[in-house]
Every structure is written in structure tokens, then in C-alpha cells.
Ligand SMILES: Nc1nc2c([nH]c(=O)n2[C@H]2C[C@H](O)[C@@H](COP(=O)(O)OP(=O)(O)OP(=O)(O)O)O2)c(=O)[nH]1
């Protein structure tokens with residue numbers, strides 16, 4: 200890790216529906232990594248567990264309830280201006296229709312369709328891990 204760059208820990212959700220599709224969202228145009236697709240999630244706040252963070256972020260970003268399940272993978276990645284750890288959990292949709300509250304668009308996609316979307320560089324290993332399950 201490069202100690203001169205800002206560092207954040209991000210809780211990330213692979214949200215599965217009943218037919219085996221995953222929820223992805225398109226980051227807002229104009230913002231950082233604008234227009235790229237991601238798995239929903241966000242910064243882990245002080246005093247919060249990863250699971251608490253994921254539940255909170257998914258309520259804030261999508262307005263739905265989920266159950267946080269097994270840990271999938273954690274990725275350390277250095278971008279030009281910051282570094283992060285993405286802590287990724289399988290999650291299960293419980294209730295509510297997802298809304299693009301903090302993104303430009305959301306979609307339910309099958310694992311094989313992930314290839315059709317552009318994700319940030321840190322996501323390569325996450326997508327490989329999802330494909331491998
Ligand atoms: N939620 C999520 N974030 C990701 C993924 N891949 C990836 O590089 N990231 C990065 C983008 C952001 O820098 C950070 C997520 O933090 P956040 O959701 O709290 O913050 P944000 O997008 O508002 O970003 P910022 O204001 O801190 O720049 O992790 C991913 O698949 N999902």
C-alpha cells in the first residue's frame with residue numbers, strides 16, 4: 200500500500216434475486232468513474248460492521264431490503280488518486296423494487312451478461328470470483 204494516498208474500505212453487495220440474476224448500477228455521469236457499472240455499496244463508516252454498512256448503503260442507494268450472506272472476496276486496489284479495499288459479500292434480495300436513487304440506472308443481469316458492461320479496474324477479480332461459483 201502507498202501510505203501517501205487516501206484509503207477507504209468499501210462494503211460491496213452481490214445481490215441475487217430468486218432467478219439467479221445480480222443487481223448492478225451505473226455510476227452517475229460526471230462523477231468519479233462516471234458511466235461505469237458497479238456492484239452497489241459504499242464506504243464503511245467508523246464503528247460499523249461490513250454487514251451493517253452493506254445493509255445501510257443498499258437502503259440508501261436502492262431503497263430495498265437485503266440479507267447479507269457469505270463473504271465472496273476482498274480486493275485491495277490502488278487507483279491513481281486513492282486506494283481501497285472492496286469487501287464483497289453475497290446478498291439476497293428480500294423486499295422492495297430497486298430504484299436508481301444514487302445512480303443513473305440499475306439492471307438485473309445474469310452472470311454471463313456481466314461481460315457486456317464496463318466496470319472499474321478493481322472489479323476484474325470480483326467478476327472472476329462470481330463466474331467461478
Ligand atoms: N460500490 C462500489 N464501489 C466500487 C466498485 N468498484 C470500485 O472500484 N468502486 C469504488 C468506487 C468508489 O471510489 C468507491 C465506492 O465508494 P462510495 O460509493 O462510498 O463513494 P462514491 O462512489 O460516492 O465515491 P467518492 O465520492 O468517494 O469518490 O469504490 C464496485 O463494484 N462497487
Ligand SMILES: [Mg+2]
Nearest residue numbers: 239240241242
Ligand atoms: Mg456507493
